[in-house]
Amino acid sequence: MINKNLTVYRIQDYEANDRPRERLAESGAGALSNAELLAILLRTGLPGENAVQIGHRLLKFFGGLTGLHRVSFDELCNQRGVGLAKASQIKAAIELGRRLPREEADEKPVIKSPADAANLVQYDMLGLPQENLWVLLLDTRNRVLKIEKLYQGSLNSSTVRIGELFKAALTNNAASIILAHNHPSGDPTPSPEDVALTRAAREAGRLLDVEVLDHIVIGQNKFVSLKDRGLGFG
Incomplete structure (x- = not known):
């Protein structure tokens, strides 16, 4: 049973210096860790676990970005804090990254x-x-x-x-x-x-x-x- 007193973290709830979106706008995407980039896609966290922490968890569980690419859509959807919409965003972002070298x-x-x-x-x-x-x-x-x-x-x-x-x-x-x-x-x-x-x-x-x-x-x-x-x- 979820404790109703726990806060569901959103990116805008972070301190300004810790917000991945703001850091990306200021310093560029290359300045962000993989977990922070995932957090931008995830947008919201869970009670007691913010989006960056979920990003870290996913990377650790699947063995990095390669694992996220290999994992099936259904398995990604079933991860706590992900779901259909967020899994779609993650898979779409990875596919865009794969297509860039081909287009170039x-x-x-x-x-x-x-x-x-x-x-x-x-x-x-x-x-x-x-x-x-x-x-x-x-x-x-x-x-x-x-x-x-x-x-x-x-x-x-x-x-x-x-x-x-x-x-x-x-x-x-x-x-x-x-x-x-x-x-x-x-x-x-x-x-x-x-x-x-x-x-x-x-x-x-x-x-x-x-x-x-x-x-x-x-x-x-x-x-x-x-x-x-x-x-x-x-």
């Missing part, structure tokens, strides 16, 4: 380094529960023509049809490709299967005159370039 990349970005390739896919791959294999199609100036999403599930050279990796490349007149896939565990260390797939793709690429420039493995806020490691490119 719409102007045919040029791949100059493994980091450029990783930056194009890592936000979309973040939180995917299964391995996904995507192929970046590049022109002769290393500009990205298209990103093809090909496979989902356990990836190795025996299950991935190598011809499928190059079908889109030939259709789009790509001069080269970059393979990219995620490790849901968060550890981007390439497996022996990743190396074998890279070798098989490079051999097929030589026959088709489509160079495989790299194979990027995406983990939790980090990536590995197999070419930089000399894996499958020897």
Whole structure:
């Protein structure tokens, strides 16, 4: 039973220096913690727990922003102090953040380094529960023509049809490709299967005159370039 004497905290009830909205307006969103940004979305707290404290609780319970992205909508709704409206706002904010890099990349970005390739896919791959294999199609100036999403599930050279990796490349007149896939565990260390797939793709690429420039493995806020490691490119 809720104690009627407990106060339900609203953001406007905080001291002026502690109000996330006012701090954002004065210092910018980058000055706020993740919990404070969540508090702006939540707006109100609970008896004995303000919005910032709820934000801290959600981040701790789900394991940070990545966990909030991965959690189902229903599970988020069922958290104390959230509900349908607040869960919708949180999920919408996370999705907008995911779409920003994609929108910025719409102007045919040029791949100059493994980091450029990783930056194009890592936000979309973040939180995917299964391995996904995507192929970046590049022109002769290393500009990205298209990103093809090909496979989902356990990836190795025996299950991935190598011809499928190059079908889109030939259709789009790509001069080269970059393979990219995620490790849901968060550890981007390439497996022996990743190396074998890279070798098989490079051999097929030589026959088709489509160079495989790299194979990027995406983990939790980090990536590995197999070419930089000399894996499958020897």
